[in-house]
Amino acid sequence: MDLSGKVAVVTGSGRGLGRAYAAELAAQGAAVVVNDIDSSVADQAAQDIVAAGGKAVAEVAAVGTTSSAQGLVNRAVEEFGRLDILVNNAGILRDTTLLKMTDDDFDAVITTHLRGTFTCTRAAAIQMRQQGDGGRIICVGSPTGQVGNFGQTNYAAAKAGIVGMVRTWAIELARAEITVNAIVPVAATRMTETAPFLKPYFDALNAGQPLPPFARQELGFGGPSDAAGVVAFLASDAAASITGQAIGIGGDRLTLWTHPTEVGAALANGTGWTADEIAAIWPKQFADIQQPVGQQLPESTK
Secondary structure (H helix, E strand, C coil): CCCCCCEEEECCCCCHHHHHHHHHHHHCCCEEEEEECCHHHHHHHHHHHHHCCCEEEEEECCECEHHHHHHHHHHHHHHHCCCCEEEECCCCCCCECHHHCCHHHHHHHHHHHHHHHHHHHHHHHHHHHHHCCCEEEEEECCHHHHHCCCCEHHHHHHHHHHHHHHHHHHHHCHHHCEEEEEEEECECCCCCCCCHHHHHHHHHHHCCCCCCHHHHHHCCCECHHHHCHHHHHHHCHHHCCCCCCEEEEECCEEEEECCCCCCCCCCCCCCCCCHHHHHHHHHHHCHHHCCCCCCCCCHHHC
């Protein structure tokens, strides 16, 4: 995955998964604009990349606004002359149930994840199209956005919306040879450490112990660096024909998510469907193929 001469912006890359993505892109030869709202962690992440022989600068900004998105693109162009890769990773959590979620809880998560992905992608796509030689846009989804999760109305809405935008952008930007894909990572980060069923594996990682195959393969759970290779792959020439996809990654597990699709159909005879007719046919034709909600975890983790 030779990314020499390429320039990347990675939002929310001062810590966790974003930092792993930035480090991996730099290790493969790309110059990286590291972004975070915390100047100390952004600066340290950039310094660590440079110390390892890479190229990086830090840009402190909260994603969401048009001005901050343009600022990230401008910094890439000013420092390194162009922009080839955008990784939309920045995110926050404000978890609580629907009945307790405030407007501020909802708006904060939507602004950072969904609006931030939109504004950054728009600014990056304009720059890439002007350059005239394509580009790579990689957006970060979540299993919660794919199947839902208790207490995460705002996060589920944002992550589902991101994957929906990815499919649309893949169509709209194809002519400019800009690919757009989503990744659906699972890793040990501040966002996953509160999940009770993952506690034994966090304890193992904190103790410096290797994770068992069950965690790495069945759950697809590992460290942030385990999820970074797919970002470098999607940023490379090897992925030039891949666009509009949602790719799962975590631990030793690599997956491809399906698009939402019809799983069953029944046809009326030119008269449409009344409520009574639907009630009559549902148990016979649709009840057994209703789709599950939430992550369907192996029994031993429940």
